[in-house]
Amino acid sequence: MSVSWIPQWCDTATESFTLSSGAHEWRGLRPTDWTGTGEGLRRAHGRLRELPVRRIVAAIDVAAERWAKRDFPERRAAVDAATRVTGMSSETVDRALDAEVGTLRTASLIAALERELGDPEVLDGFRGDTMAIGPRTVLAVFSGNVPGLPARSLVRALMVKSSVIAKIPAKEPGFTAAFLRTLHDVEPRLADAVVATYWDRDDDATMSAALEQADAVIAYGSDQACAAIRAKVAPHQVYEEHGHKLSFGVISDAYFRLHGPAEVARRIAADCSDFDQHACLSPQVYLVVAEHARAVAEHVADAMRRAAADCPPGTPGNHDATVLQHRRLVAEWRAASSVGSEVWAAPGGLEWTVVLDDVLLPLSGAGNRVSRIVAVPDLDAAVDAMRPYAEHLQNVGLGAVGDEFWRVAGELARVGVSRVAEPGAMSRASMQWRHDGQPRIAGLVRWCDVDHRPDQRPAHREGVMG
Amino acid sequence: MTVAHHDPHIGRLFEEMALLVTDQVGDPESIREQLVELAAANAPDVARYWKQVGAGVGVPDAAYKDGGPHLFPDEPAVRVFRTSGTTGSVRGTVRYTRLGLELKGLAVKANARRSLIPDADKPVVVRFAPTEEAAPDMAIAFDMARIQESCGDPALSTSVIGADGVDYELLAKTLDAAVAGGLPVVLVGASFAFVNICDRLEAEGRSWELPPGSRMFDGGGFKGRSRVMGVDDLRAAVRRVFGIEEFGNIFGMTELANQHYDAADVPVGPLGERPKAYRLFGGPRVRDPRTREFVTEGQGLLEITDLSLLDRPHVLLTGDVGIATGDGVAIAGRIAGSTSRGCSLSLDEMTGGR
Known part of the structure; x- marks a missing residue:
């Protein structure tokens, strides 16, 4: 199974890549026309904006529910790949996935949205006099040390209705694409807004081309790796970093x-x-x-x-x-x-x-x-x-x-x-946690406030989507 | 029951160790056993350590950051060397007694005679290291001086590192004289010094074609340095500047008495590090990371056995990765500071592993 996720709309040229660990190899595809890919992602973002945030949360919840079952075939395949590449036992990987996927359920996602935005529906349109708008496209550069880790940032970006370019972690390549395949089965408009692929750390050309398509950048990795990404971020781009901790x-x-x-x-x-x-x-x-x-x-x-x-x-x-x-x-x-x-x-x-x-x-x-x-x-x-x-x-x-x-x-x-x-629960961080001390949902959005009083102002303008 | 430095047993052991390293005569296994017994008797911490991990397993180099085990604590030190210290680490000290220092000198000189330039008579030895007088606490200054004593042309051989750094005029004068006399030159010194000197001379457009048979030997590598250069890149720079075609690397550590030369000109390590062989008087070996047994192929913990080391345990875990091959062991970089996974950082990486 491919470790990349390229939506069907993405008919631009691709090239193949191979990740390996010992005798094991994983293959995937990478777009070569990033301008065309970026345009496609912005169109996918437009379709994603038509979905109410609670529909997005519900779809993620269904996918997470499937992934919560240890015998779910996509999960088994991802666990097998992760054990080979990380050297962890399958039980350790399964427990890691239990912890990560367990945070992606409706109650915890809504709690995270409420904590950071107050009212989640500000993402759907004006609530009272304010609404929140996510980036059109987020570039997320993941590093692999914990199976399932990319889920958090991926889900946060999708909840604020951003399309995503995900650079999958070389050391845990299987999870992202597998989770997106499930998400596609549940709600194609979510998975269609994501391109998940891989390029080498020193492939500056691809990094720069992908970066040009993004309004926001999320970087995981060593301080040096993050600094290299940060140096390329333009002033108009929102930047979120998860460096050495x-x-x-x-x-x-x-x-x-x-x-x-x-x-x-x-x-x-x-x-x-x-x-x-x-x-x-x-x-x-x-x-x-x-x-x-x-x-x-x-x-x-x-x-x-x-x-x-x-x-x-x-x-x-x-x-x-x-x-x-x-x-x-x-x-x-x-x-x-x-x-x-x-x-x-x-x-x-x-x-x-x-x-x-x-x-x-x-x-x-x-x-x-x-x-x-x-x-x-x-x-x-x-x-x-x-x-x-x-x-x-x-x-x-x-x-x-x-x-x-x-x-x-x-x-x-x-x-x-x-x-x-709590001692004994250090590794099980909830979605409500402001990851590394910053609001990671609110940190992605831009707000618009209506600062005057028109004659007729509904409490909530139903049907006006963000 | 501790054994004193003046005990006749130590005198006999000294003679055996000296013979082994100078003439390669003697029973290394018997010497090794005596050194294990001596360390266990004279250093209770070493005895406790070996009880836990197995007798004869190398003492970690980190031990010397705190002073480390010394087998003759009551015997006055005739020399004290300071360890180099890597980024973020504490510099330690090692003490030498009279017999210990004498043995170290014999070992370095004997090894140089065998390995430095076996086919040439008295080359001009140019040391890219300070003199002993200028840097009495630097082991490399001691070692390079012994190398010059044992192999070098007495008239022209010299250190070219002065109080203000490299004395480029002295270097030029010495190399010009060697070229004029057709005398082969041995350039010997710290790896990083070669990089700086080549940078400077290339920038100034200065170069030499040193006489045939001339050689370069570097040591110390690039640990703790901001710039790292592959073995072949360094050699190419030295070839451009000095016209030298023969190269070697010397592995030495302040914690050890003897030095180790390349056994084969085969790139093995990630920077092209060449293998060093285990000889009668000791050398590098690799311990399996899981079983701690010695391995003949593959990667693990580098351990140096030094049967010319009298003042400390004769086995040292250097904190480096060793790669064992049929030609010997390549020393392939520090163990610590190389395991971060994504955003996870370990404390020892933050502090350079010390």
């Missing part, structure tokens, strides 16, 4: 006492195991009050083992395995040469690692199920430990209770954190 967890004394070491450890292990810890939402370190740090670490070792039995870890490629073994040996040296450090690891393999330390530096890093527990004197010290990374902070699993929760959450917000989650 770091996440942490925190466990307070009160939280430890409330839930007990086994449950706290289970939650930490879940956060460090979800998506094999590849997501930017995954914690790099859990900062735990010192008096409980060792007890927590010991229980986390047991919990990581259980999590691995419940949801098998992936098979990291040779390079990732080299990184992981190196981190483990650096941690073992640290444990052998300092009092407050210890390592627990899956016997004979790389499936999971737990590292206890009393300082954040030197770092042994995380990823591929490395749970780093760092002892801190108190919650203020935990916040201080994160301050140097303010620029990249994203998500904190905050295990705190009552007033201390709100006090620390406020501190974290001021430092730079954009999401505070």
